[in-house]
Amino acid sequence: MPAPDSTRAAVLHGPGDLRIESIPLRTLGADDVLVTVDAVGVCGSDMHYFSSGRNGQNVLRQPTVLGHEASGTVTATGSDVTLEAGTRVAVEPAVGCGTCATCRSGRYNLCPFGVCFGSPPTHGTFSERIVAASRAVHPLPDSIPLEVGALIEPLAVAVWAVQRAKVRFGDRVLVTGAGPIGILVMQVARAAGAAEVIVTDVNDARLERARALGASAVLNTAEKAPELSGIDRLLECSAHPAALWQGIRTLRPAGRATVVGQAAPSVDGLPLAHLQRWEIDLVTAFRYAHAFPTAIALAAEGRVDLAGVLTGRFPLDLAADALRAPVKDPSHLKVVVRPGDTTARSAAEARTP
Incomplete structure (x- = not known):
């Protein structure tokens, strides 16, 4: 079946103005994968963009989908990709251009030309589907639930730090x-x-x-x-x-x-x-380089408890509530948005299986 050309996503138009819309998906390239998103962690950077339209020195200048801590399932692949459809993955949001001197040295986290999911104007992962470069997705072992897989990205931050x-x-x-x-x-x-x-x-x-x-x-x-x-x-x-x-x-x-x-x-x-x-x-420390495999291994072996920092879950339609949740209740640690789950819950029910 041909890959879809659009997806539902949470688009930030300005401070506090988050709208659920249908947006186009870029065409699947030879080295790309289509990922059906299961969960997306809410990061402090997402909250800054939502509340003030900026994060550090980066400013929201056009409507942008937020989110960069994602997990999901590969549902379509480009012609040069060996990864099979159906593979469960964690998504690395910034992998650099891959060709500059900085990337070739191995420090692609410092690439001066790279982009990052959810860093305006690059659309992020608060979306039902995303297209990503195949080198940006990392297979998850069966021992890591997909929802918890969204927390591999912040765990990679910790590993690099x-x-x-x-x-x-x-x-x-x-x-x-x-x-x-x-x-x-x-x-x-x-x-x-x-x-x-x-x-x-x-x-x-x-x-x-x-x-x-x-x-x-x-x-x-x-x-x-x-x-x-x-x-x-x-x-x-x-x-x-x-x-x-x-x-x-x-x-x-x-x-x-x-x-x-x-x-x-x-x-x-x-x-x-x-x-x-x-x-x-x-x-x-800035983001990470080559830290996802270590993060996945630590989680798979139970040496880091990712589920222990998950305190809330929200459906895509309530993404704005997810972005407000840690401010309204500072006891929250990590909140996730579940784009494909209309039964996602929050607050006191968050840890209920």
Whole structure:
């Protein structure tokens, strides 16, 4: 059967203006696959676009489908694709152009020419179907449910962050921010061999979830900075400059701080003299490169609990509610949109099988 030429999708026209519409699908190329989308995770970037029409320095300039954390089933393939229809996959949203010097070096996450699903003006995955390059889809083992497969993308973020942080066996690790990325970073750091992983936040519900999923200790920093020292690795996942500055002070000499949460364009207060005096490395992490296979393996082996961060599900017609949910209820961690599921639920029913 010929591939469809259109799909229903949630299209953002402006701040707070999300409409369910039929949009055209691009023609299936020789190296493309058609994916019927099962689930799409709601990311903080989606929420920023929805609330203000921008995320960092990128601005919504034309109607765009949001979403980039997707899983689904391959239902059609181009002539050069060896993957079979019916394969369950996680979708990698940004794979670079594949030909520039940066991509050829292996760091395709830094490609200056690449595009990313759901990053305006590129249409994303809050859609019943998408067309993707075959190299952007990763088969899922049977042990990973499709709905949970949508969380492979944020898990890949965590894998790359821990790799950039150079977490080693026996390390003491501090993770600032107990959102979905922070909790996944905590689990990956434990899987990488960290002896102790401490998580800080200002939300007790999120801290309790971090504890339940394996944090060695949790600290609420709403009233005072963490009284810690001798930390080997800091992974800052809250995007609050104060958390980074406070976390740096906990590091041992020659420790390493990694910025994971989306940074503001510029920030004041960098303790440069302190970094220099103690030769503390300050590095950043942006998306990931070649991290999906590791993320899938960690989830398949049960070394990371993805279902434990899933707190809500919504049908495509209620995608706007999904984008509002973590703001209305800060205890939410990861919310998913189920484009093909008209029975998707939310809130207290979210964890019901």
